[in-house]
Amino acid sequence: xxxxxxxxxxxxxxxxxxxxxxxxxxRREGWEGNIILYDIDKEFPYHRPPLSKAYLTSEEGTEQSLxxxxxxxxxxxxxxxxxxxxxxxxxxxxxxxxxxxxxxSYDKLVIATGARPFIPPIKGIETAQNLFPMRTAEDAANIxxxxxxxxxxxxxxxxxxxxxxxxxxxxxxxxxQVVVLEREERILARVTAPIMSEFFTELHQSNAVExxxxxxxxxxxxxxxxxxxxxxxxxxxxxxxxVVGVGIKVNTELAQEADLVIENGIKVDATARTxxxxxxxxxxxxxxxxxxxxxxxxxxxxxxxxxxAKTAAKAICGQENVVYDTIPWFWSDQFDVKLQMVGLxxxxxxxxxxxxxxKNSFSTWYFRDEELLAVDAVNFAKAYMLGTRxxxxxxxxxxxxxxxxxxxxxxxxxI
Amino acid sequence: xxxxxxxxxxxxxxIAEGTSGSVMELAVKNKVKGIDxxxxxxxxxATCHVHVNEEFWSxxxxxxxxxxxxxxxxxxxxxxxxxxxxxKVEEVxxxxxxxxxx
Ligand SMILES: Cc1cc2nc3c(=O)[nH]c(=O)nc-3n(C[C@H](O)[C@H](O)[C@H](O)COP(=O)(O)OP(=O)(O)OC[C@H]3O[C@@H](n4cnc5c(N)ncnc54)[C@H](O)[C@@H]3O)c2cc1C
Ligand code: FES
Numbered sequence: 104x105x106x107x108x109x110x111x112x113x114x115x116x117x118x119x120x121x122x123x124x125x126x127x128x129x130r131r132e133g134w135e136g137n138i139i140l141y142d143i144d145k146e147f148p149y150h151r152p153p154l155s156k157a158y159l160t161s162e163e164g165t166e167q168s169l170x171x172x173x174x175x176x177x178x179x180x181x182x183x184x185x186x187x188x189x190x191x192x193x194x195x196x197x198x199x200x201x202x203x204x205x206x207x208s209y210d211k212l213v214i215a216t217g218a219r220p221f222i223p224p225i226k227g228i229e230t231a232q233n234l235f236p237m238r239t240a241e242d243a244a245n246i247x248x249x250x251x252x253x254x255x256x257x258x259x260x261x262x263x264x265x266x267x268x269x270x271x272x273x274x275x276x277x278x279x280q281v282v283v284l285e286r287e288e289r290i291l292a293r294v295t296a297p298i299m300s301e302f303f304t305e306l307h308q309s310n311a312v313e314x315x316x317x318x319x320x321x322x323x324x325x326x327x328x329x330x331x332x333x334x335x336x337x338x339x340x341x342x343x344x345x346v347v348g349v350g351i352k353v354n355t356e357l358a359q360e361a362d363l364v365i366e367n368g369i370k371v372d373a374t375a376r377t378x379x380x381x382x383x384x385x386x387x388x389x390x391x392x393x394x395x396x397x398x399x400x401x402x403x404x405x406x407x408x409x410x411x412a413k414t415a416a417k418a419i420c421g422q423e424n425v426v427y428d429t430i431p432w433f434w435s436d437q438f439d440v441k442l443q444m445v446g447l448x449x450x451x452x453x454x455x456x457x458x459x460x461x462k463n464s465f466s467t468w469y470f471r472d473e474e475l476l477a478v479d480a481v482n483f484a485k486a487y488m489l490g491t492r493x494x495x496x497x498x499x500x501x502x503x504x505x506x507x508x509x510x511x512x513x514x515x516x517x518i
Numbered sequence: 519x520x521x522x523x524x525x526x527x528x529x530x531x532x533i534a535e536g537t538s539g540s541v542m543e544l545a546v547k548n549k550v551k552g553i554d555x556x557x558x559x560x561x562x563x564a565t566c567h568v569h570v571n572e573e574f575w576s577x578x579x580x581x582x583x584x585x586x587x588x589x590x591x592x593x594x595x596x597x598x599x600x601x602x603x604x605x606k607v608e609e610v611x612x613x614x615x616x617x618x619x620x
Contacts, residue, residue: 150558153558172543172546174547434560441584488564488587488588489591492591
């Protein structure tokens with residue numbers, strides 16, 4: 104295979120977690136041809152998770168958290184074209200049109216376009232002052248700058264998901280007055296069980312972040328640089344800075360216009376290939392089958408971006424029997440709490456919570472009948488690691504023993 | 519400046535020199551096979567697991583609670599296991615030898 108890739112070009116749209124890991128994995132798998140990545144973002148490719156965490160509370164830029172060191176791109180002959188966006192894909196002649204009016208042809212094309220923040224259609228949102236989403240290094244830099252410039256430092260976070268809550272915690276550490284407005288009855292409603300929502304609500308409240316639920320923001324009025332955020336129950340909150348974290352929109356437009364199959368994301372097979380044999384889609388933008396859970400999913404996580412990139416690289420290099428088959432994992436840091444999650448909890452009908460003796464350490468185990476689906480571990484990596492092992496092996500667990508904290512936390516204790 | 523020797527699972531030896539950052543980052547920079555650093559160094563993926571050569575163990579020191587919790591149920595854990603993202607290049611002994619875990 105390697106002899107035939109020498110004169111080939113692999114073009115990647117999107118130079119972030121998925122695209123960059125794909126490029127380096129291609130080299131590891133023996134791709135000898137050119138690798139060219141395009142991204143609208145001008146920043147040298149960086150890790151996104153720190154943006155809402157350590158980045159906000161430090162003075163440093165993204166050079167502290169590059170995905171790969173600059174030298175490695177030269178060493179591996181990987182070409183980065185930053186600040187250029189891809190306008191369209193021409194499947195007939197296997198080429199893409201670029202924002203600088205040039206055309207680049209490809210032998211293999213990888214779509215790693217991820218997602219962008221969803222900006223809800225709230226009246227006055229366009230004219231609000233110092234309102235930012237949180238997705239790119241530029242967003243985080245804008246938030247930091249506006250925050251530092253503000254004297255009263257009153258922050259409203261619209262949306263109580265992980266990114267909103269992490270941003271709230273980071274700005275609180277810097278001395279902000281923070282209110283989180285969540286439309287649902289509880290924060291993290293889409294992603295965790297009520298017990299986790301309760302825990303994080305208390306964590307934030309004990310750190311003096313206000314968490315307000317059932318708050319549907321309907322308009323923002325801005326006078327003299329001060330925003331009034333108005334909810335449908337007529338409550339109003341003043342803000343010098345607003346962070347919008349209500350979810351994302353998947354970047355599927357390029358694929359859609361090229362007539363690739365779209366279903367809640369770009370539909371791909373077990374090798375991350377789309378319905379065009381020369382085009383792959385990986386990371387946040389891909390809709391794929393998870394063999395362990397026997398269901399189609401679209402995931403937003405570093406794990407998925409990295410592992411699907413490694414899978415696609417193998418397939419592109421011509422390896423056979425390549426199957427994307429992983430147990431998803433994710434983490435979140437808020438104040439002094441580290442949350443680590445493994446598995447997919449969708450469809451659970453039973454929960455076991457195990458509280459450890461040490462303060463603030465516990466784990467929530469999600470089951471569908473007897474099958475362990477997922478584990479959320481709070482300040483307790485042992486549960487995260489053991490949960491991973493049990494989920495992978497399909498181990499049946501004795502739930503009564505699991506919930507009994509007098510039983511030591513060892514693999515054999517729960518079988 | 520520390521000089522670190524990585525021995526991969528297929529017995530390839532890579533000698534790397536660094537002045538700052540984590541040992542995981544140094545390994546990625548030097549393309550050490552088996553050290554991926556998938557989570558970016560936040561103790562969540564264990565794809566940076568190494569075994570510290572015994573003679574350096576006391577100089578390197580024990581893992582934190584989070585790190586040892588991550589390692590405890592790892593299939594390839596040894597009494598000299600560490601996650602290399604938690605080791606700072608400027609703090610490890612010069613000449614350190616690390617075996618990449620499987
Ligand atoms: C603030 C924040 C915190 C997070 N924290 C965590 C965490 O703790 N743990 C975790 O697992 N995950 C976390 N995530 C999620 C994780 O970062 C994403 O899942 C990951 O970035 C997905 O990678 P990707 O490459 O698929 O997509 P993206 O990172 O979205 O990258 C897509 C890239 O494509 C580019 N692009 C799109 N369209 C075009 C075009 N037409 N032309 C050129 N370029 C284009 C974009 O500019 C972008 O750089 C976090 C995300 C954010 C924003
Ligand atoms: S890099 Fe993920 S645990 Fe060390």
